[in-house]
Amino acid sequence: MVNLVDRFKGKLIISCQAPADSPLHQPEMIAAIAQACVNQGAVAVRIDSPAHIEAVRNLLPDIPIIGLWKRMYEGSDVYITPQFSDALAVVEAGADIVAIDATARPRQGGENLADIVRGIHEQTGKLVMADLDTYENAVLAAKAGADILGTTLYGYTGETGNLTPPGFDLLAKFVQDFDLPIICEGGIGSPGMMLKAFEIGADSVVVGTAITGVDLLAQKFIQAL
Template identity: 40%
Template sequence: MSRLDGGLIVSCQAYPGEPMRDPRTMAQIARAAVAGGAAGIRLQGLDDIRAGADLDVPVVGLVKAGESEVFITPTLEHAVAVAVAGADIVALDGTRRPRPDGLSLADTIARLRAEHDVLVMADCGSLDDAVAAEAAGADLLGTTLSGYTPERPKTTGPDLELIALIAARCERPVVAEGRIHSTGSATAARRAGAFAVCVGTAITHPSTITSWFAEAVAGAAS
């Protein structure tokens, strides 16, 4: 965990049907991010986590699965699979919503930990989620789901208010994640109280980055 203190975690994810959806590609991007100074890497999918096994920074692993609104490592079985695939930190849904396997977050974390030496990052959508996730035993509290559940508005940039609220209320470190699209936002997230900052799209999703520039170029005509 100390290796992530004050550091940047780069989330390397390609979505179903996208050209870069290939574990080898994701591992290459992850290595490039480490070369640029990433203190940690976040990888989605068991094959991508396995492909990132030789990275010399901590890997935050998750699987997005199922049709339920709880889709980030939704069950204990998924969490165990992420640990077995080699993640150092298992990221899972840290909201208070019912989990598809009927287990509580506390039971999920306890049963995962009973068998595997991993840390747990709870992807939260609100302060109440973070408080509950900390009580359930999570090691890291992420703002990942802010704006993706009904409890918080979807801010244009990171949810700085939520970062500050969690940092003030909880003992466990906060990972600022979600819609951090500029270096200024990353700095602001740290200053709001984040222990570490996780950036995905703005570093590793070229289609979205391209669309920002394409729109800017097209808009310049008017």
């Protein structure tokens, strides 16, 4: 697993996802998009839901997958792999790393972040990527045993909703204060922004919409008319 993280250093990870109402949301389509990204040099892919992870794993048996499952539960705003059972499903589908919401927001059923991280480690042996929004939550995630810290949720929570990703300032604090692999994710819209993240000290960068968000990119152009 340590060697797996070493493979990411200085390299690009691409998030391959599509809206639920898009024809690209079909698992075989996401798998094809993932293969196209890997063909061009992506060292890993970030994939949402067991069905999509399984399709990508079947097509790309050797490529590292950061897996997650976006699910909404009543009474909680946590939606990235919110429950331990969701994490297990992600691993069973073929993920090498499990991405989870690691904010301090309450989870449905009262599950504890540290218990979820420990359960993933003990029952699956997989690494955990903490999707974060603030420095304070990064401290808690590190104490909980997360293996990787990401800026994924900067700008997407109630506490950071007034901020616009990418969270370069947050990234700089992570790099300075944590002896863990740091991934910059969220709002990386150009190669120049990616390079800036690496200059700040990110071990790896995840790009999603700017590369694979066909629906949102088309919508942006149409709306401009």
